[in-house]
Amino acid sequence: MVKAKTVIIAAFSIVSLTSTLLLIWLSLGWKVRKARKAFERELIKQGMSKEDAQRLSEFYKTLKDQITSTVMSSFREQ
């Protein structure tokens, strides 16, 4: 009985962890987009052209890719 309870709780923890990570990964794209737009807006306010501001905000995408690959690789290693 105790063993079954332990297995159920462990399975629940794994499912909860996986679903939370999936949710974070899905919402990440939206958050990056919002941050990028806010960043571009501030640069355009100071007189920078839209094209230059967009080019500068590319670093957000790079940073997102780096963080995602870091997290994924740490999970793969385990």
Add this chain to the structure above:
Amino acid sequence: MYKIEFLSRTVNKKAGTKGGGNVIEERKKSRKEEAEEVKEILGVVSQEVPALIKGIVGAVFSEEAGKDMGRAAAAFYRELKEGGMPEETAVRMTENYVGVFTSLGNVLKGAVGKGKIGELAKEDIEEEVAKRVRLKIAEKTGERTEES
């Protein structure tokens, strides 16, 4: 009857206990403890890991963070422009300035990726300790030869 008694004695001898049932009970107990440990670890991991990742993501990828970073880059760009820097150079320099944030990702990758920083630090500490021990031994042996 004799055979059963002999088998029981052999089991007890191997286990080093008085009763054969104790071995099974101990195994059961240790398995139960292991399962409990796994349950506890999973419980903590499922709470702490998402919170940690959420914190990192929230600190970098939020509207407020983007606005702050944009303000910093814009102030840098404005100062360059006011200082009489040509447009193209000012944009390129701002690009380099913003590129510093990207290198943060590399730092994170290096730190989390293979634990290189930790390993290097450990090696350095070991080397330093070995060096100091050697020095102390040399000092002691030097003192002894002087005394004699």
